[in-house]
Amino acid sequence: MKDREGRGSELKQAIRPIKMSTITDVAEEAGVSRATVSRVLSGSDAPIRPATREKVLAVVAKLGFRPNAVARSLSGKRTFTVGVLVSDIGNPFYAEVIKGVEDAGLPEGYNLFLGNTNFDLDRGTTLIHSLIDRRVDGVIILFSRTSQEWLTTLAGHNIPVTVVDRDPSIPPLESVSINVDFRPGIRAAVEHLVGLGHRRFAHVSGPLDLQTSRRRRDMFMEELAAHGIKPGQIQCEEGDFHIEGGREAARRIFDNNKTWPTAIFAANDLMALGVMGEARARDLRVPQDLSVIGLDDIWPAAHSTPPLTTVAMPRYKIGFQAMSRLMKQLKEAKPGRKTPQEISLATQLVIRESTAPPRR
Amino acid sequence: MKDREGRGSELKQAIRPIKMSTITDVAEEAGVSRATVSRVLSGSDAPIRPATREKVLAVVAKLGFRPNAVARSLSGKRTFTVGVLVSDIGNPFYAEVIKGVEDAGLPEGYNLFLGNTNFDLDRGTTLIHSLIDRRVDGVIILFSRTSQEWLTTLAGHNIPVTVVDRDPSIPPLESVSINVDFRPGIRAAVEHLVGLGHRRFAHVSGPLDLQTSRRRRDMFMEELAAHGIKPGQIQCEEGDFHIEGGREAARRIFDNNKTWPTAIFAANDLMALGVMGEARARDLRVPQDLSVIGLDDIWPAAHSTPPLTTVAMPRYKIGFQAMSRLMKQLKEAKPGRKTPQEISLATQLVIRESTAPPRR
DNA sequence: TCGAAAAATGAAATCGGTTTCAGAGTGGGC
DNA sequence: GCCCACTCTGAAACCGATTTCATTTTTCGA
Structure with a gap:
């Protein structure tokens, strides 16, 4: 906070028009x-x-x-701008990624066009087109949901794109992929839980039409299997990556008459927060009666009651790398199709207070 | 969520280069x-x-x-872009304001340059200059801390600026001011608290060099005075608008040997969350032992434990209006100095569960 | 001291639009 | 049947840089 409320050195600075010289x-x-x-x-x-x-x-x-940057952009080929598409800046996860993007870009003279889709496909399309019209040098897509159509359009216009946490099952259309390796974090989470003595688990997944949701879920199950817990024993409920969705999933889990799980792993922090909210509403104490683990490590997770144990995503780093790689791609000799870059960033478990041994 | 993981109609869409026609x-x-x-x-x-x-x-x-929007920007006078400066997008408050800004601008063809200052004055200056270089049509400044120098620079370049929650004690340099009327919300908060039976209050303010912090504090005291509670009886601690700052202020309040307050009003939600965190650490139950009221109504406030009673800011509306007025200003006949616009948006109390009658 | 190669600079085209100004059609009034 | 006023449209200038190509200077070896 080296900021200050400068008053332009007391003397009431008159607004003298500045003539822009060319x-x-x-x-x-x-x-x-x-x-x-x-x-x-x-x-x-x-x-x-x-x-x-x-x-x-x-x-x-x-x-x-x-x-004049506009004139420069017109004659030169580059605008030194990139578009960043997000489904919801309200989610602190994206906000932190954006910080990384900006920090990487600013020193190189890049400015960011921010686009918020609000989960609306048409709006996303509109945004993509306006970015193309503005001749951004590149685009960074941070969606959990991405339309392939956008990628082909962008590729057709020869605009480099960075996609974060892409679906590995379809061939890459973008030039840079930032993959998130959930394995280490999820493995640690499972070991932590099993070590604590848990045997009955539930999972609140993201929308199952999303590859990343399925990946997180499957990885969780695989790791549990390594400890002898069969997928069939794990109750999975589908959420929507939002608080309310997590809460509803938890409701379904608790309403289920079978024996309740002692630990729930949610595919992201927002849903984990929702799960905790529902638990509280039912007078289930976390972590005494129920352990909860999230994924992302957004700041509210550290300040919830109790503070949430979570699989931390390298949020800032994701943004920083996304932008750095994109710029690298941009710097490379223009000629032709550059080989797609691909890097992987690891997750890691952050243990806080939402996990404890199950009650006997 | 009308979004979908489109795969471009199964047929593996080849990337066919799109020639941009002029x-x-x-x-x-x-x-x-x-x-x-x-x-x-x-x-x-x-x-x-x-x-x-x-x-x-x-x-x-x-x-x-x-x-080509770049060419169009060069020949026409307008770029149909505006810069939005924020001190921290990680704060959901700003994120929601930005949504409003974007929603107002998109239909009119405006795109947003996002600038995050991270509370760094130099960085802000850098951002302002890059925005000027890019010939943005206008700038929206959402800071709690704003350098007057930026405003004079912008005014000198004849770039309309919208400032939110400005310091009314200095003459306006910007062309649109969005004022926030804290009065109704704070009055309702005080009435709520007094009605519950509280008599001992404390306040966690923002940085006191900021006019808006003093305004919030003074208004709180004035309203209390209307109920016969003298300013001298109210313990005030300065915070920094962040969680940790709120927590530390709370620490100071509790460490103070005098009789503890039964209700604390924090100048924003983040600090209120910090206060609740500290209360919990000291085994003070909210709201039984301590009532807490925040200000902003960011989403985590609704999901804290207990859910926070707060003076709600019309966040989205602030952004929407900021952008609308700015565009209106832009549309008006260019010639000369347009009269500064100024509008006021009211706050309102949202009662949740962090407030209750004091213990006897 | 001369000439050629190298170094430094300028003229003009270009990027892709918008806008001014003038010229070409058209139609109507007398 | 003529002239003027519209109505449309095109040529060219312009926005403010970058860049190619050519030309002018220098520099230096012989």
């Missing part, structure tokens, strides 16, 4: 051609006599000249 | 001049013979022509 102004003032000014400023490889360079630089400083 | 292509194909195409497309006031219009439109459809 490269032509600079050229005339410095007595050189626009081409020369351009070369000095945009680090061209053409050699410039030191005297000339200084002369130009002096005028630039004097006039406070800053090149 | 207005010249359209003109040639339609046998008219570029000027005519432009007029047809960008709703110029020049009359076009129906036959010509249709001919052009047909070609546009056939070629799938979409005008």
